Amino acid sequence: MSIDPAIVDDSAQRVPLRVPTHLGVIMDGNGRWATARGKRRTEGHIEGVKSLRNMVELCINYGVKYLTVFSFSSENWSRPREEVAFIFNLLRRFVASDLHKLIRNNVKVRIIGSRAGLEPSLVRLIDDVEAKTAGNTGLVLVVAFNYGAKAEIAEATRRIAREVAAGRLAVEAITEATIEAELYTAGLPDPDLIIRTSGEQRISNFLLWQAAYAELVFVDEHWPDFNEASFVRVLETFSQRDRRFGGLGAAQS
Ligand code: FPP
Numbered sequence: 001m002s003i004d005p006a007i008v009d010d011s012a013q014r015v016p017l018r019v020p021t022h023l024g025v026i027m028d029g030n031g032r033w034a035t036a037r038g039k040r041r042t043e044g045h046i047e048g049v050k051s052l053r054n055m056v057e058l059c060i061n062y063g064v065k066y067l068t069v070f071s072f073s074s075e076n077w078s079r080p081r082e083e084v085a086f087i088f089n090l091l092r093r094f095v096a097s098d099l100h101k102l103i104r105n106n107v108k109v110r111i112i113g114s115r116a117g118l119e120p121s122l123v124r125l126i127d128d129v130e131a132k133t134a135g136n137t138g139l140v141l142v143v144a145f146n147y148g149a150k151a152e153i154a155e156a157t158r159r160i161a162r163e164v165a166a167g168r169l170a171v172e173a174i175t176e177a178t179i180e181a182e183l184y185t186a187g188l189p190d191p192d193l194i195i196r197t198s199g200e201q202r203i204s205n206f207l208l209w210q211a212a213y214a215e216l217v218f219v220d221e222h223w224p225d226f227n228e229a230s231f232v233r234v235l236e237t238f239s240q241r242d243r244r245f246g247g248l249g250a251a252q253s
Pocket of ligand 1: 030032044045046049051062070073087090153198
């Protein structure tokens with residue numbers, strides 16, 4: 001665990017490997033991975049958790065500071081009931097099996113998404129994980145669970161509207177920062193890079209506000225197959241992007 005990262009010299013490409021501060025991942029393709037092997041979809045999700053574990057390690061080793069993973073979207077409720085229940089249990093099992101390791105590795109866990117509709121015992125578990133890792137200062141692992149970006153923005157808007165209605169906030173005083181402070185991700189930097197596995201090229205209601213200037217990289221591998229080599233390939237692609245944030249960028253300034 002001792003790659004000194006942020007910048008890893010990649011002499012073959014002659015481009016220094018840049019590591020994003022905040023990486024977002026849409027972990028897609030567990031089901032297809034399993035189906036292609038004649039297995040049940042749920043087995044794909046089990047492999048998906050192994051891949052997540054591996055990704056957490058890679059982020060620690062390469063110096064990513066924030067990792068946000070999309071693990072259950074508010075739209076995923078439309079899946080068969082058994083699959084939804086399985087994914088919920090997976091979160092419980094992930095916490096049971098990995099919490100100590102996360103604490104040992106100085107990982108701070110934050111779980112974002114709507115708590116409405118979650119069983120009280122799951123909400124307690126989420127609160128407990130956050131509390132037990134709150135003092136950690138290493139990688140921030142943000143798990144988007146029961147998360148949908150449009151719902152997040154609507155919820156933020158309702159809270160702001162309440163402040164206005166109560167006379168505590170003037171309409172003219174509402175800025176981007178006012179909205180950001182009400183999002184689930186308040187206090188986190190925006191993602192620099194978002195990876196989606198499994199060949200789909202869309203953002204599927206993930207971090208819509210926060211992704212305004214994120215680089216998007218789509219890879220064909222299914223999530224359970226995503227490994228260190230895939231990660232380095234993505235970092236190489238990211239390193240070659242000219243991030244302009246609406247300006248002119250390095251080549252023209
Ligand atoms: C994407 O594959 C995966 C999900 C929608 C959810 C499951 C996520 C994991 C197993 C990772 C870790 C989860 C937790 C709770 C810590 P898919 O089912 O959409 O695959 P498909 O597009 O091939 O059907």
